[in-house]
Structures are given as C-alpha cells and as structure tokens.
Amino acid sequence: MEKNSDKYNSYLQILKEELKPAMGCTEPIALAYAAALAGKYLETLPEKLEVKVSTSIIKNVKSVVIPNTGMLKGIEAAICAGVIGGDPDKELEVIAYMPKEKSDEIQKYSKTVCIEVEHLKGGATFEIILFAYAKGSCVKVHILDKHTNVVSIEKDGKILKKDLAYTDSSEKNTDRSILNMKDIWDFAQSVDLEDVREIIKAQIDCNMNISIEGMKNNYGANIGKVLLESDVNSVKTRAKAMAAAGSDARMNGCELPVIINSGSGNQGITVSVPVIVYAKELGVDEEKLYRALVLSNLTAIHQKTGIGTLSAYCGVVSAGAGSGAGIAYLCGGGFEEVEHTVVNAVAILSGMICDGAKSSCAAKIAAAVDAGIFGYTMYKSGQQFYSGDGIVANGIEPTIKNVGRLGREGMKATNDEIIDMMIGKE
Template sequence: MKKTDTKYQAFIQILREELIPAMGCTEPIALAYAAAIARDTLEAIPERIEVEASGSLIKNVKSVIVPNTQQLKGIPAAVTAGIIAGNAEKELEVIAEVSEEQIQEMKRYLEQTPITVKPLNSGITFDLIIKVYKGTSYSKIRIANYHTNVVLVEKDHNILEQKEINEETEEGLTDRSLLSMEDIWDFSQTVDIEDVRAIIHPQIVCNMEIAEEGIRGDYGANIGSVLLGMGENNVQTRAKAMAAAASDARMNGCELPVVINSGSGNQGITTSVPVIVYARDLKVSEEQMYRALVLANLTTIHQKTPIGRLSAYCGAVSAGVGAGAGIAYLCGGGYREIIHTVVNAVAIVSGMVCDGAKASCAAKIASSVDAGILGYYMYKNGQQFYGGDGLVTKGVEATLKNIGRLGKEGMKETNREIIRIMTEEPC
C-alpha cells in the first residue's frame, strides 16, 4: 500500500483514533469525564446530580473499581471522582491526577450529595446523560456512541454545544468500513514505521508496565500469577499470563494508564501484550514487532466495528483473535496463515458473554489469547475449521460478518437478560 493511497492515511488515522491512553475501565471514566464537563459548565460544585445511563453502560460500571478513589465502585463513585478531581481536558485520563485530600473529599461528597441513577432507554447502546444542579442553575451533558463523543452541553436552558445523533453511527470518526483483512495485511507489511511509531510505542510502554505491575501486585483473582504458577514456563503461557495480569491490575484499581483499542483498555491489553511477549521471546526486530502490532490492532478494530462498542459479546474475544494474527505473523506466517488463524480463533471462542467489567475479565482474556494462539497452531499443523462449521462460512470476511451479526443483533436479548440479572436486588 502506497503512502499516497487514501486507505493508507485512513488506516493511520483509525489507529490514532482508537489507540489512546485511558486510566481505569473506560465506562466509569466516561462518566467521570461527563461529570467534569458538567461541573465546569455549571461553574460550581453541584448540590444534586441526576444520571441516566444505557443498560450496557450500567453493566460495565457496576462491579469495577474506579482508580484513584481508594477502591470505590459504581456510577455514583465515578461521577463523584469527576466532580471533585476531574480534569476534562485530559478526556479518558480525566482522573489520572488525584490528591489524598481529594479522595477524602470524594467520600464526604458521596455521603452528603443526592445522586440518582436511572436507566436510559434511548435505543443507543452507549448513552449517558448527567444533569447537575446548584441552586436554581443546572448543566446537562450527554455522551453517546463512544466514550468521548459529547453530543450535548446545556446550561440553564441554553444549548452551548450540540451534535446530531444518527442512531449508532460514530460520527466524526474515520470510516471503518474501509478495513478488510487483505488490506490490513497489505498495510501492516508496507507502512512506514515512522508513520505509526508515535501511536504504537505508548501501547508497548504502558500496557507492558501495567502487565508487570499485575504480576508483582495483589489484584483481583491474580489470574496472571495463577497461570505462571501452573508450571508451564513457555511463551504461550507467558503471553496469556501477562495479558491477564494487566487486566487483573486494571480491573482492580491500579492507577497506571492503558492504551486502549476500540474503546476498551482490556481490548488494548489483549491485542498488544501477547504480541509483545512473543516478539521479545523470538527476538525479532523492532520493525517486525511494530508490524505485528499494527496487524493485531487493526484486526481487532475490524472485528469490533460491526459488533459495536458495547455488547453481550465479550470484546476480549476479538482482541485475542487480533493478538493471534500478530503472533502468526511473528512466527513466520503470511496472509494465508493470518486469515486462517482469525477464522479458527473466532470459531473457538465466539459466544463468550460480557457480564460487565470486573476481576473475571482477566480469565476471559487468558482464554481468548489461548484461542488466538491455538487458531494459528491449528493451521500450522494442517488443521482448520471449514465453511458450514457453525458460524464459520466461506471466506474470512463472510465469517467476520456472521460474528458481527451475532454480537450486535443476535445477542441483544442476551444483553438485556444479563443486565436484568446484574441489577436485580439479591435475595
């Protein structure tokens, strides 16, 4: 692919849009971001807050720890963090810098401030509205379709900023329909590394740093450490363990940033960490590692685009498949090996459900990475799944189209039932 090609520049822009830093699970961080904007618009600390959020967003915030809050969980905690300590200019790193005094202030604010949360049934999977009050004044912020897409800023009945919402289309982002596995492969093999270095390098540094912290520390169920303790000291185990460890830390309050993919830190981790582990084990050149990461990231984005940002379909699956593609390339695979790895891997784990962000995400990540690696080794050993085997059909693009349909349309009722189960009061 030539630099002058429209797709070449589009693919770089897609990577630039998707591979961005975030601290903490991106759904509570989106709430904190909206809350910080609402406070700035109100020009005061609110006395009362009303939150409306789509069911999928509620699901992903319910059980995950909000970083820099001393282990607080849930929508009120995320909103409070944004109100008290948020810097809206930092977007998904909105609460990256929080003092001890602010943490104590958060706790007092939560105790003293009425914060109501209601489901938002707008028909949009990712949707939130925050309305904050001070005396007779109010401000209202809405974010829809993706985590930083502010579509409404309102104060005291005056619209300060508004964007049209066209159902679930991601207005303002580069057209993802340009992506195909053939073009992704071509781009990954021809891109000038200097054109992507500033995008990929932070992913290597940040995501490996939190993976190493996950191994050192005591986070969640410590899936990464458990995997390393099972006695198999090989690159496959280390790839799974390091990715899981990064999620262990991220889901359980670690205050290190992650470079995300498709709106998710766990997807950014799962896509990148196994590839980096393999690259270092195989002692490949820096250029090969960068090309593998370009391939892995764009493969993940390509799969996630038809599914959407939030779904009952676990995003770690797409990311594990992306990692499998990158690993296949590092092991000497060409385009044929890559596409068969992708098809084999999605056949293995598609259907794993997302029941929100929490400690068990790390175990799902390990399973997804394992499927990506197995997908490659199957083909390397002359084995594959064929068209007609379940969701697998003839051709990689047709198979991925089936997976997208499953994740977006087929699992809608599954998502609703998961949300009902998670939000029911325990007996």
Template sequence: MDKKLYDAYIKILEEELVPAMGCTEPIAIAYGAALARETLGEIPQKVIISASGNIIKNVKSVVVPNTGGLRGIPAAAAAGVVAGKAEKKLEVLADITPEEIEEISSYLEKADFEVKTVESGCVFDIIVELQSKEHRAAVRIQGHHTNVVHVEKDGKILVDKVYAEGQEGERTDRSLLCIEEIIRFADQVEIAQVEKVIQRQIDYNTAIAREGLSGKWGAGIGKILLMSYGNSVHNRAKAMAAAGSDARMNGCDMPVVINSGSGNQGMTASLPV
C-alpha cells in the same frame, strides 16, 4: 496501497490507540461529570446519572482509579465532579491528589445521587445532570467514550449533535477497514509513521501487566496462570494480558492504551504479541 486509504489507516490507529486510566466506562461517566461541572460552574447538590443498561452493567462493580478503592456509578460521577479535568478526556482522573480522594468520599456522603436507566436504543449512552440551588447543567455522551453530543446549562443548549447508532461522528470511517487492506497496510506501512503510537502502547500496557504480576490486584489470574501452567510463551502471553486486566479493573492508576474503546481489548491485542 492507495494513499488516501493508507492515510486513513494511519489516522484510525491514532484515533484508536489512545491512553485511558481505569475501566473506560466509569472513566466516561467521570469525564461527563467533569464536563458538566465545568459547565455548571460550581459543585452541585444533586447528581443524576442516566445510562444504558450496557454502561450500568460495566460500571456498577468496577473500582474507579484514584479514589481510594471506591466502586460504581456514583463514585465515578463524584470523582469527575470533585476532581476531574475534562480536558484530559480518558485520563480525566489522572491528577487526583490524596486530599481530593478524601473530598470525593465526603461528597459521596453529602450529595444526592440518583442512577437511572435510559432506553434510547443506543448501547453506549450516558447522561450526567447536575443541579445546584439555582442552576442546572447536563452532558450527554453517546456512541463512544468521548463523543459529547449534548451540553446545556439552564435550558440553554451549548452543544447539540444528532447521533445514530453506528455513526462515526468526527472519526475516520471505520467501514474502510477490511482484512485484505489491513494486511496490505501492515506489509507496507512506514514504521516511523506509527512508531510513536505503537511504542506508547507497548510501554504502557507492558508496565501495567508487570504491575499486575508483581502487585496484589484482583483475583491475581496472571500469577495463577504462571504458577499453574509454567513459563511457556503461550502461557506467558495469557498471563500478561490477564495480569494487566486484573490491575486495571481493580483501580490501578496506571494508564492503558485502549483498542476499540476497551482497555482489556487493548491489552489482549498487544501484550501477547
């Protein structure tokens, strides 16, 4: 396999198989809100979240992790504003304390939240605007969950990147991927070069799947599959993936290693194997 292509495939794996806590769309909103709050430099009185229809659909009913069971877009933004750590990106809510959970609930009641649809033609589009009495800050994320394309404060532009749908930005070119080369890479890869990232995927995704089977999360589909259809290999594979998804989508604070930006895809692609 061509070395340049081989190295690109290693890089793609490292870029794709990253940890995230909770459903990735509300986490992206929380990340944008945390970054906007850092830019603003204070807790705002008003929060405006503008998002594409696909984002709104994926966030509106999902439990935001580490919030005491809060759901939806305002909750995700409030968590990011009050307690998010933007430098942790998709683990932006990982370090929330019990005291901060109470602060998030209180802030949701006190602050003014507005949710709007943005019609940009971009499937993944989030704008978080924060307003205090004297200042304003805004952050825009497009294309994928951590791709910040615009940051501004009080009209001063701090970050401004042009994004086109399908553009990879600073990531490795995904058009290099094809079935033939993926198979060749899998046959030839030095395991030591991917062991760390693959082992993390195994450890994290197995742990949350086991939590989904042992705890009370969501509809308990994993448990139902095992009780209804037995302990065969193919049924255990389905049950593990379903259990991990139940836990993740219902507020479990354990991280998942994602695939193509999705935790559910990350578990579906790894746990059955």
C-alpha cells in the same frame, strides 16, 4: 499499500483514533468525564446529580474499582470522582492526574451528595445523560455511542454545544467500512514505521507497565500468577498470564494508564501484550514487532466495527483473535496463516458473554489469547474449521461479518437478561 494514498491515510487515522490513553475502566471513566464537564459549566459544586445510562454502562460500571477514589466502586463513585477531581480536557484520563488528597474529598462528597440513577432501556447501546444542579442552575451533558462523543451540553435551557449532525459518532470518525483483512495485511507490511511509532511505542510501554504491576502485586483474582504457577516456562502461558495480570490490575484500581483498542483497555491489553511477550521470546527486531502490533490492532478493530462499541459479546474474543494474527506473523506466517488463525480463533470462542467489567475479565482474556494462539497452531498442523461449521462462512470477510451480526443483533436479548441478573431482577 502506497504511502499517502487515501487508503493508507485512512488506515493510519483509524489507528490514531482507536489507540488512545485511558486510566481506569473506560465506561466509569466516561461517566467521570461527563461529570467533570457538568461541573466545569456549572461553575460550582453540584448539590444534586441525576444520570440516565444505557444497559451496558450499568453492566460495565457496577463492579470495577474507580482509580484515585480509595477503592470506591460503581456509578456514583465515578460521578463523584469526575466532579471533585476531574479535568475534562484530559478526556479518558480525566481523573488520572488529580492530587492524592482528592481521594478523601471524593469519599466525603459521595456520602453527602444526592445522586439518582435511571436505567435507559432500549435505544442506544452506549448513552449517558447527566444533569448537575446547584444554586438554581442546571447543566445537562449528553454522551452518545462512544466514550467521549459529547453531542450536547446545556445550561439552564441554553445550548452551549450541540452536534445533532453527529448523533452517530461514526460520522465523526474515519469510515471503518474500508477495513478488510487483505488491506490490513498490506498496510502492516508497508506502513512507514515513523508514521505509527509514537502510538505503538505508547501501547508497548503503557500496557506492559500495567501488566508488570499486575504480576508484582495483589489485584483481583490474580489470574496471571495462577497461570504461571502451572507452567512458567511456556511462552504461551506467559503471554496469557501477562495480559491477564494487566486486566486484573486495571479492574481493581491500579492508577496506571493503558492504550485502548476499540474503546476498551482490556481489548488494548489483549491485542498487544501477548504479541510483545512472543516478540521478546523469539528475539525479533523492533520493526517486526511494530508491524505485528499494527496487524493485531487493526484485526481487532475490524471485527469490533461490526459488533459495535458495547455488546453482550465479549470484546476480548476479537482482541484475542487479533493477537493470534500478530503472533502468527511473528512466527513467520504469511497472509494465509493469519486469515486462518483469525477464523479458527473466532470459531472457538465466539459467543463468550460480556457480563460487565470485573475481575473475571482477566480469566476471559487468558481464554481469548489461548484461542488466538491455538487458531494458529491448528493451521500449522494442517487443521482448520470450514464453511458451515457454525458461524464460519466461506472466507474470512463473511466470517467476520457473521461475528458482527452475532454480537450486534443476535445477543441483544442476552444483554437484557444479563443486566436483569446483575441487578437482581427476577
């Protein structure tokens, strides 16, 4: 792909828009961000807060530990953290840099402040509407479609910010419809590494650091450690274990940042850590590793574009297929090997549900990475899935289109059933 062409610049911009730092699970962090914004404009400590949230927000906030809160979980904890210690200028790192003593303040505040939560049924998949009240004033913050897409801020009925033209946040971003696997491959092969060095290096450093932390200490179900107990010498097992360990740490209060992919830290870990582990095992040079990570990241983003930000379709399936693509390239595969790896991987695992952010995400990551690697192993052995095998269509692009349809449309009812189960509704 020609450097500085429109397509080259668009692909580069997509990477910059998607690979951002975040500390903590991104849905509760979006709530903390909304609360921090409300506190900023209210200019005093809220006495009462009301929040209306879509189904997927409830699902992905319910069971994760909010960093820097003394192990608090849930919507109320995320809001209190944003109000007491949040810096809205840091966006998805909104509570990353607050002083340690704020943890005690957050716990005290959570026991005294009134927070009312309402479930928004139907409508947008990702939506947060937060009201903060104090001394006769009210600030309203509205986030829609993506974690930091603030479409309006109001105070006492006066509009401080309103971007109704961008109620679909995709209008603010580079057009994702230009993504396709052939151009992704070409971009990964031709990109000037200096153009991506900063974001890819940050992904390597951050995501490996949290994976190492997860392996060293006790987080969640310790999936990484369990995997290594069975087969420490296999690079495939180590790739799965390290990625799982990063998720276990992240879901259970670790205060290290990650570089996300498609709005998700777990997807960011899944799409990068296994590729990095394989690169080290194979002894490849930095250039090949960076190109493999460009390929894996864009492959995952391409799949998620059709699915949407949040769905009942587990996002690490797409990320696992992306990591499989990167690993196939590291092992000497060309475009044909990469496209068949992705098709095989999504054929194996598509339909794995997202039932919220929590410790079992680490085990799902291990399964997704395994599917990505096995998709490549299949093709090397002369085996593949063919058009008509379930959702597999004639070629990689129609197959990815089917995945998007399944995740966005086919699993809507599944998402509703999952949330009813999670909140104990018969």
